[in-house]
Amino acid sequence: MIRRFADPSSMMLWFDLDDTLWDMSGNSVVCLRELYESQRLDRVFASPEEWDRIYHEINRTLWDQYGRGEISRDYLRSERFARPLRLVGVADDEAAGMSKDFDRLYLDSLGRKTKLVDGAREILEYLRLRGYRAGIVSNGFREVQYNKLKSSAIDGYFDIVVLSDDAGxxxxDPRFFSYALDKAGSRELRNIVIGDSLTADIAGAVRAGLEAIWLRRDPSETTDLNVMTIDSLRELEKIF
Ligand SMILES: [Mg+2]
Known part of the structure; x- marks a missing residue:
């Protein structure tokens, strides 16, 4: 097999965490269902599916705004729960109080979940055996991201974890990636970002002058960016 990249020591691989390695979508659905049950949300939502759908729509919008630097992390954390509650008629005060509890319960529970994206552990093991250095680049919240890495037992595969909480x-934002390279001392290496988000991971990396590999979650999606596209983590074995 021809390997496109033959020299692991000249490279630094940067992985996004959520939905690239750690199964955020799958784990989150479980945590939201736990909230639905423990907080008796059947009192205000028609079904767990409705709660799921409304939460995800609002959460996605807020994360996009957060990624663009338009809102703060605290605003995101309170609004993603308060908004769905207000939408189904919970009074503002009550929604604000409930959202505080939900935030704590949800993030505690999320940090204990262990489900990984298909092939994640295998590819991390493979890359380590081949001698690659790997790091995490994530916009997630500090305490939760470290819990996810520990709970799913993949923390040992990374030389460095760079979070937006640390980078500022x-x-x-290209300054995020610049911070990561400085932290890792990898400016002289080939830095390659691997992630599922076209905007945050791939366009961001390209704009910062790095290489990128897009883990495409939906095979019907395409991009004009000059990057490699993979449909599963296992394909990385052909590249590295
Ligand atoms: Mg992601």
Whole structure:
């Protein structure tokens, strides 16, 4: 097999965490269902599916705004729960109080979940055996991201973890990636970002002058960016 990249020591691989390695979508659905049950949300939502759908719509919008630096992390954390509650008629005060509890319960539970994206552990093991250095680049919240890495037992695969909380900038801001390279001392290496988000990971990396590999979650999606596209983590074995 021809390997496109033959020299691991000249490279630094940067992985996004959520939905690239750690199964955020799958784990989050479980945590939201736990909230639905423990907080008796059947009192205000028609079904767990409705709660799920409304939460995800609002959460996605807020994360996009957060990624663009338009809102703070605290605002995101309170609004993603308060908004769905207000939408189904919970009074403002009550929604604000409930959202505080939900935030704590949800993030505690999320940090204990262990489900990984298909092939994640295998590819991390493979890359380590081949001698690659790997790091995490994530916009997630500090305490939660470290819990996810520990709970799913992949923390040992990374030389460095760079979070937007530490950098002071979010992906896709080029300053985030610049901070990561400085932290890792990898400016002289080929830095390659691997992630599922076209905007945050891939466009961000390209704009910062790095290489990128897009883990595409939906095979019907395309991009004009000059990057490699993979449909599963296992394909990385052909590249590295
Ligand atoms: Mg992601």
């Amino acid at each position: 900038y979010n992906k896709p």
